[in-house]
Amino acid sequence: MKGIVFAGALSILLSFILTPTLIRVLAKRGIGQMIRDDGPKTHHVKRGTPTMGGIVLILSTVIAYFASHLFTGTGVTASAILVISLIVGLGLIGLLDDLLKIYRKQSLGLTAKQKLLGQAVFAAGFAYAGLQFEDETGLAPISLYFSGVRDTSIKLGVFFVILWVIFLVLGSSNGVNLTDGLDGLASGAAIMTFLSFIVIGVWEFGQSCAISNTPQCYNVRDPLDIAVLSAALAGSCAGFLWWNAAPAKIFMGDVGSLALGGAISGIAIVLRVEALLAALGGLFVLITLSVIIQTGYFKLSGGKRVFKMAPLQHHFELLGWGEVTIVIRFWILAGMSVAAGLGLFYGQWVVSQ
Numbered sequence: 001m002k003g004i005v006f007a008g009a010l011s012i013l014l015s016f017i018l019t020p021t022l023i024r025v026l027a028k029r030g031i032g033q034m035i036r037d038d039g040p041k042t043h044h045v046k047r048g049t050p051t052m053g054g055i056v057l058i059l060s061t062v063i064a065y066f067a068s069h070l071f072t073g074t075g076v077t078a079s080a081i082l083v084i085s086l087i088v089g090l091g092l093i094g095l096l097d098d099l100l101k102i103y104r105k106q107s108l109g110l111t112a113k114q115k116l117l118g119q120a121v122f123a124a125g126f127a128y129a130g131l132q133f134e135d136e137t138g139l140a141p142i143s144l145y146f147s148g149v150r151d152t153s154i155k156l157g158v159f160f161v162i163l164w165v166i167f168l169v170l171g172s173s174n175g176v177n178l179t180d181g182l183d184g185l186a187s188g189a190a191i192m193t194f195l196s197f198i199v200i201g202v203w204e205f206g207q208s209c210a211i212s213n214t215p216q217c218y219n220v221r222d223p224l225d226i227a228v229l230s231a232a233l234a235g236s237c238a239g240f241l242w243w244n245a246a247p248a249k250i251f252m253g254d255v256g257s258l259a260l261g262g263a264i265s266g267i268a269i270v271l272r273v274e275a276l277l278a279a280l281g282g283l284f285v286l287i288t289l290s291v292i293i294q295t296g297y298f299k300l301s302g303g304k305r306v307f308k309m310a311p312l313q314h315h316f317e318l319l320g321w322g323e324v325t326i327v328i329r330f331w332i333l334a335g336m337s338v339a340a341g342l343g344l345f346y347g348q349w350v351v352s353q
Contacts, residue, residue: 003068003224004198008231011064015239018056023243023250026050031102049248052098053240054256058091060236061263065229077222078133079141080229082126083266089122090173090262094254109254119173119258120166126266127165131158137210139221147272149348150218165269168277172268173261175284178291178311180257183246185313185327187237189283189334190260194234196280196338197267200345201227204271207349216352220272233263246324276345282337283330287311 027050062084069076097109110118130142144161146154156164180186204223207216237260243249252260261284268277278285290312297306307315316326 003072003074003228004202004231006071007064007068007228008235010067011060011232011235012239014060014063015056015236016242018060019053019240019243019250022053022056023050026052026250049251051251051253052095052255053244053250054091054094054252054254054259057236057240057252057256058087058259060239061087061229061232064232064235068228068232077225079222079270080225082130082141083226083229083263083270086122086126086169086262086266087259089125090119091255091259093118093122094256094258098253098255116170119170122262123166123169124162126169127162130165130270131161135221139219141221141270143272146274148275149273149345151272168265168269168274169262171288172265172277172281172284173258175281175288176261176264177254177257179284179287179313180252181311182313182323182327183248184241184244185330186257186260187241187244187252188327188331190264191234191237191241192334192338193264193280194230194237196342197230197271198227198234199342200271200273201230216349218272221270223271226267226271230267233260246327273345276341279337279341279344282341283334286333287313290315
């Protein structure tokens with residue numbers, strides 16, 4: 001537990017201190033956000049705001065995680081290292097996308113196909129490596145079985161596990177990317193999701209089959225260490241949110257949104273709560289669905305729209321809602337969704353008694 005508290009506290013401090021330093025560096029070099037001309041007109045005042053704040057999110061998380069292990073004198077685990085590798089890999093794709101936008105001086109970086117291909121490659125590598133590195137009990141970071149609230153009896157096999165992981169990682173990373181359209185929206189919602197992973201990781205450790213071999217126990221390789229990593233991620237988002245809240249002094253950019261989305265899916269996969277992603281990341285799912293619905297209906301109806309604009313947060317902007325109002329109300333929705341996910345997790349354990 002000391003590692004969790006230390007990682008969370010240090011990551012908050014690092015993110016809070018390093019973010020304004022990055023703001024000054026980027027502002028000095030004139031590196032700022034490109035804004036879509038077809039978006040809400042109120043966003044035009046944000047043009048030029050420093051971006052790529054996700055660099056601080058990743059750096060703070062990694063430093064805090066490893067520092068917590070030095071502080072507690074414990075070793076790192078394969079599960080956490082794999083998730084960190086996924087975070088860094090997707091962050092690099094986002095960084096390249098951000099740099100291309102800045103270089104071209106427009107809001108288009110990598111093409112959609114290029115971005116998806118890069119994400120898929122890192123996701124596949126994460127999935128394959130996660131099936132290796134078995135511990136003394138034969139547990140690997142990623143299971144061959146489909147996981148709901150825990151592992152089920154449905155065995156997927158290596159090929160379908162890799163496909164399933166690619167689907168989850170692409171959905172989650174792009175979901176956070178689509179959500180990152182208003183000041184503080186994505187980082188605030190992500191904090192709630194990472195806090196829920198701390199609760200789940202600690203609970204799974206306490207009810208681990210290695211400690212209590214009962215029918216209700218959890219066969220998860222490194223749940224407590226994943227809770228430490230989740231604390232580092234939650235803390236880095238909290239420190240960053242101080243500067244990212246409206247009016248934002250910096251944006252996380254694709255380097256941040258893709259990395260955070262990868263972290264959410266990666267942690268859910270190694271904790272064996274894949275099906276709970278729909279609840280624990282409920283806001284990201286809702287906003288992603290709004291884009292799918294808008295795009296699908298536009299094509300099928302010959303140009304008609306369900307929403308004034310997608311993603312969903314911009315629809316409410318065009319209805320006249322203030323940005324802060326939208327962010328706070330969407331945070332409420334995210335919190336309710338996370339609470340429902342934790343309720344389902346605990347409810348399954350109670351029913352299995």
